[in-house]
Amino acid sequence: MANKPSIPKGTRDFGPVEMAKRNYIFDTIKEVYALYGFQQIETPAMETLQTLMGKYGEEGDKLLFKILNSGDFTSKLSDGELTERNPLRLAARLCEKGLRYDLTVPFARYVVMHRDELQLPFKRYQIQPVWRADRPQKGRYREFYQCDADVVGSDSLLNEVELMQIVDTVFTRFGINVCIKINNRKILTGLAETIGEADKIVDITVAIDKLDKIGLDNVNEELRANGISDEAIAKLQPIMSLTGTNDEKLDVIADVLRDSETGLKGVQETRFILDTLKSCGLKNSMELDLTLARGLNYYTGAIFEVKALDTPMGSITGGGRYDNLTGIFGMPGLSGVGISFGADRIYDVLNTLDLYPKEAISTTQLLFINFGEKETAYCMPVVSQARKAGIRTEIFPDSAKMKKQMAYANAKHIPFVALAGENEMNEGKYTLKDMETGEQRLVTAQELIEHIS
Structure with missing residues (x-):
């Protein structure tokens, strides 16, 4: 007996219903991106390792899926190299390519390669899978999709404003209530300067970014373990537990950072973004969260994170401003700002809250029952008319028993079934059955199409 086939750990198959749901997510995001003038690009699944290596830190490099060179890939290796069994050195000799780890580095490579063709500012979006050789666990996969949008070649804070409008519009269309959290890395840098720990900015931001997960006491312990003085930790406490409106928080932090030029610049940028958004009629709340740090150290300005309010879930969207993508x-000085929607987490939230519209996940809308050759020939013209009218229509291919054909309709959640036997054909009509209510009515071809449309 043949072995049952399987797929690699950390990957998934998606059936028709799952794909309908995922396409609803991708299509909604694409439509909103296009509304704001973003253009779609795609990059290869493979990049050269020269492009990928050294961009994600030592741990990230270990998570790159590397692709063996084709042909006799061991021919250039010495016996010593083989017996040494050094995985990093062997990979460097045996592999010239790897699967992309994210969409950001390929995008940076794309901008540099095509810089003479691009009109700056360049507004791009990209929805493609990425791969990471991570340990698979619940909610973490080795293959998953990212839905990125970035604006490069502009320092204007209006780009941040537009991205927040995009986030608000997307989640309003999904029907998900969210809180859009905002902070600024310049504020965090100013805080580190003000408490006398400027050289520990990375340790400070990484620790306070965990506040929601591990609590204040554990964050303080981590800060202490990283060599932050008790005096500096004490100065951070009011900031980590700051309350009030966004304006009140900004006033307090501006006073704390009055001697930090960098910190005050961050306050000014944040105030502009929040004040501009007040007139944009956002449906979801914006919250200044000074504990929001985002672990990626390349962010240099505004940083964003989105949390769903009606179900427990981690961040479902994030992003920020970076100065040197x-x-x-070798192309310095090109500033940009971007966001990334977490499609897999959004999928889980929409499932949990049962927010998928029926029309988005239904496939066939109308099934014609097959009673035989004569009846099928009678139905075929209206099958074509229904499809031309935009109705997703099938005719059962075999003249099987009625029970089997109705079971097929039920299994596929097809809302309408049309039947035409001898009586209907004599009258030039069709029996249309609503599968949800069980109601049947005798209709003309035109009435049938109008009713379903």
Whole structure:
């Protein structure tokens, strides 16, 4: 007996219903991106390791899926290299390519390669899978999709404003109530300067970014373990537990950072974004959260994170401003700002809250029952008319028993079934059955199409 086939750990199959739901998510995000003038690009699943390596830190490099060179890939290796069994050195000799780890580095490579063709500012979006050789666990996969949008070549804070409008519009269309959290890395840098720990900015931001997960006491312990003085930790406490309106928080933090030019610049930028958004009629709340740090150290300005309010879930969207995206490829000074929707987490939230519209996940709308050749020939013209009218229509291919054909309709959640036997054909009509209510009515072809449309 043949072995049952399987798929690699950390990957998934998606059936028709799951794909309908995922396409609803992707299509909604694409439509909103397009509303704001973003253009779609795609990059290869494979990039050269020269492009990928060294961009994600030592741990990230270990999570890259590397692709063996084709042909006799061991021919250039010495016996010593083989017996040494050094995985990093062997990978460097045996592999020239790898699967992309994210969409950001390929985008930076794309901008540098195509800079003479691009009109700046360049507004791009990209929805493609990425791969990470991570340990699979609940909610963490080795293959997953990212839905990124970035604006490069502009320092204007209006880009941040637009991205927040995009976030608000997308989640309003999904029907998910969210809180959009905002902070600024310049504020965090100013805080580190003010408490006398400027050289520990990374340790401070990484620790306070965990406040929601591990609590204040554990954050303080982590800060202490990283060599932050008790005096500096004490100065951070009011900031980590700051309350009030966004304006009140900004006033307090501006006073704390009055001697930090960098910190005050962050306050000014944040105030502009929040004040501009007040006139934009957002449906969801914006909250200044000074504990929001985002672990990625390349953010240099505004940072964002989105949390669903009606179900427990981690961040479902994030992003921020960065000053040197393309510097890693020898093109310094190109500022940008971007966001990324977490499609897999949004999928889970929509499932949990049962927010998928029926029309988004239904496939066939109308099934014609097959009673035989004569009846099928009678139905075929209206099958074509229904499809031309935009109705997703099937005719059962075999003249099977009625029970089997109705079971097929039920299994596929097809809302309408049309039947035409001898009586209907004599009258030039069709029996249309509503599968949800069980109601049947005798209709003309035109009435049938109008009713379903």
